[in-house]
Amino acid sequence: MISDMMDQVGLDDTQHGKRVAFMATQCARYVSFEHFDQVDIFTAALLHDIGVSCSQEHELLVTILDWEKAQTHCLDGAVRMKSLPFYAPYADAIYYHHTHWQT
Numbered sequence: 001m002i003s004d005m006m007d008q009v010g011l012d013d014t015q016h017g018k019r020v021a022f023m024a025t026q027c028a029r030y031v032s033f034e035h036f037d038q039v040d041i042f043t044a045a046l047l048h049d050i051g052v053s054c055s056q057e058h059e060l061l062v063t064i065l066d067w068e069k070a071q072t073h074c075l076d077g078a079v080r081m082k083s084l085p086f087y088a089p090y091a092d093a094i095y096y097h098h099t100h101w102q103t
Contacts, residue, residue, distance in 0.1 A: 021045040036093075044093035051077025051094070066098075074098050 024045035028038045051073035052058050060067050078095035081087045
């Protein structure tokens, strides 16, 4: 499974994608999204860090989170999603997953 391969980056944070997917799906039970159902939420959350390509980048995301190049993996992940027709609908969710919430 793709998420199992992604878990090999940043070995100290096992099953990160699966844990995020579970939490996002639980939240989606209480919030309605116009273009996404719970399966879409689960899939996007499961793959949200697909742009992380090395353990060093993962370490910076885990320890600093909002570092100067944090958005790079979001862009890389969105580009990867757009190149795969089945996953293309999730590209925007991947791209914006580190965007600060605006009220």
